[in-house]
Amino acid sequence: MSKKDFEQRLIKIFEDFFSIKIKDTKKVNMKDLEVWDSISQLNLILEIESEFDIMFPSDEILKLETFETLLDKIVELKS
C-alpha cells in the first residue's frame, strides 16, 4: 500500500472522528484544529490503531501533533 492510500484512509478517520471536512492536510494539527486537544488525542490514536492494526509507542504519542507526523509514523510502522 502506498503513502497516498494511507493518507486517504487517515483523512477519512479524521473527518469521521471530528466531524469535519479536510481540504488541506497541512492545516490539520493540534494548534489549528481546535477540537483536537489532549483529551481527544488518545481516543483518536485508539481509532487509528484499530484501523491500521498498529500500536504507537507511548513515548511517541505526545509528539504526534500534526497530520503529517501521524502519517509518517503510520507509514513507518506499516513498513
Next chain:
Amino acid sequence: MPRIIENSFAEIRKNLKRNYSKFDQVKISLLSDFSARFLEDILKGLSYDFKLNMSVFTTEVNSVSAEVINKNSNFRKFDAEYIFLSFSTLEFERGFYKNKGTKKFVKDYKENIFSLLNTQKKESNKKIFLTNLIESVNRIDSSLTNNDYNLKTALKDINFEIEKFISNNSGVFLIDINNLALDMGLKNAIDFRSYYLTQNPYSNDFLIELSKNILNLIDILRGNAIKLIVLDLDNTLYGGIVGDVGSLNIEVGSLGIGKAFTDFQMYLKQLKNTGIALCVVSKNDLKTAEDAFKNNPEMVLSLDDFVVFKANWKPKSENIKEIKEMLNIGYSSILFIDDNPFERNEIKETLKDVNVLNLPIEKTNYLSYLKSQNIFLIAENTPENKLRLKQYKNEEKRNDIKNKSSSFTEYLKKLNMVGNINLLDKKTIPRVSQLSLRSNQFNLRTVRYLVEDLNKIFNNKNYIVFSVSLKDKFDDLGIIAFATLKVKKGSLFIENFVLSCRAAKRGVEEFIVNEILRLAKKKKIEKIEAEYIASPKNSPSKELYENLGFKIISSTKTKKCYELNIKGNKNNILNTYIKESSYE
C-alpha cells in the same frame, strides 16, 4: 427509559453533538484522584440515551479535598445534586508502598475518604455515588511483602470499610467497580498506556460500563426502577419447546444444558424475593404452558411466583398492554425477556418505553448477560416489596369482581377496605422514602425524600407526616400512601401527597384528606393549602385536588395552587368506602 444500551464508543461520541435541550437537566460532579475527563465525555454521550441533559463538573487531579473543603470552590459553586467520588487502586498502591505498607497508612486513607463524605453530607442533601477499589490491578507478588499485611489485605480492608459506611449512611450509594473490573477482566478494564499518558487508568469499554452504572442509579433515584419482568417460556425459562417435547423433556435441571436454565430461574426467583414482580407471556396453549410448571419437578419457579400468567396466541404487545393496565404501572418499569428476536422487535416497535433485553443466542450466557446489565439496584428492601407481589396477584381477582359488580361503588363496597393511619416513625421511614422515590403518577409535587431527609423531618416540629396502610378482603397492601404537612401560620401546607398507583381511585384520596382535616381541626387551623406541580409523569393526578373539593387559587401550565377553607364548615368530610381502624 431505555436502560438496555449497547452503544459503541463511536456512537457515544456522536451523541455529544446532538441536541439535549429537550431533556431534564441533571448535574453531576466527578471527584476523583484520576483524570475524569474521559469519563465525562462518555457519561455525557450516554446520558442522551437515558433522555437526560447532563452537565458534568470534573476536578483537577489531586484537588478533591480542596474542592470539597473550600466553601468557595468551583465544585461548591457548581452545586450538583449527584456527586461521584472515586479513588483508584493505582494511586492507593503507590501510597501504600511509599508508606512502607503500614496499617496506619490504610487507616489514614480511609479516614480521609470518610471525612470528605461527612463534610459533604453534613451540608447538603446530595446523593453521593462512592466507588470501591479494584482489589488488584497488578498481579500482587507475595514475595514483595514479608509481613501478613500486604496490598491485597489492605485493599480488602478498605472495601469492607467502604461498604460498611454505605450501609450505615443513606444518601450514599455504592458503585461496585471492583465487580465491574472482575466481570470485564483486568486486561480489558485497565489501560496502562492511557494511565501514564493522561492519568486516566480505565479503558473506554470500562468507562462505558461505569457510566451505565451511574446513569442507571440516577434513573432509579428519579423514580424509574424496574418493577416487573415479563418472561417468555420456550427456550427462555427452559430449553426446548414444551408443546413439542412435553413437560418432562424440557431442558431444566439435569437434562442437557438444563442447569443453565435452573440457575437463570433461581436468579429470577431471587429478584422476585427482593420485590420485582414476574409474569409470563407465552405463545402457547394455557394448559400446555401450565403443565410445564405443574409436572416438571426440576422447575425452580412455580406458578405461584408469577403475578400474571398469560399463555395465548395474541400479539405479545397486547398481552403486555393488558398487564400494564391491570397492575397500574408504567411501561418504562417493565423489562421484557424473550429469546425470539421477532417478539422482541414487536415490543420495541409497538411499546417503545418497555425495556427489551437482547438475550444472547448462546443460551448458557443468558444469566451472565442479564446480570451484566446492572439494572436492578434496590436502595432499600422493605416488607412492602413482598406484599406488593401478593397484591399484584390478587389484582386479577379484584378485576374479576370489578367486572361482575354492577357499579364501581358497589365494587368498592365489596372490597371491605380498612385503612390505617400512622404518624411517621422509625419503622415506617424506609417504606415512605421508597414510596416517594418510586411513585410518579400520584406524586403531587414530586418532592422525593431519602431516608435521611425523613429523619430530619421526623425531628422537625413544624412537620406532620402520616402514612396510610390499606387492607381489603384479598390482602394487606401495606403502606400505600403518605402526606407531608408543613404547619404554617394559620394554615397547613401539603408539601407532598403521594399515593401508590396500585391503590389509586379507591377512596384513599378522600381518606387522606379527611385525616388532614381532622389534624387541622385538632390544631385549630382553618385553612389548608396545596399545590400540584406538573412532572413528565404525574398527569393522572392533575385534577386530584379539585375533585377533592379544593379551590384553585392560581393556575399556570406547570403549577396549580389550591386552598381549602374549613372554617365553620362541619360537613366537609368526604365520602369513602375505607373504614378507619382506630389509632392513637
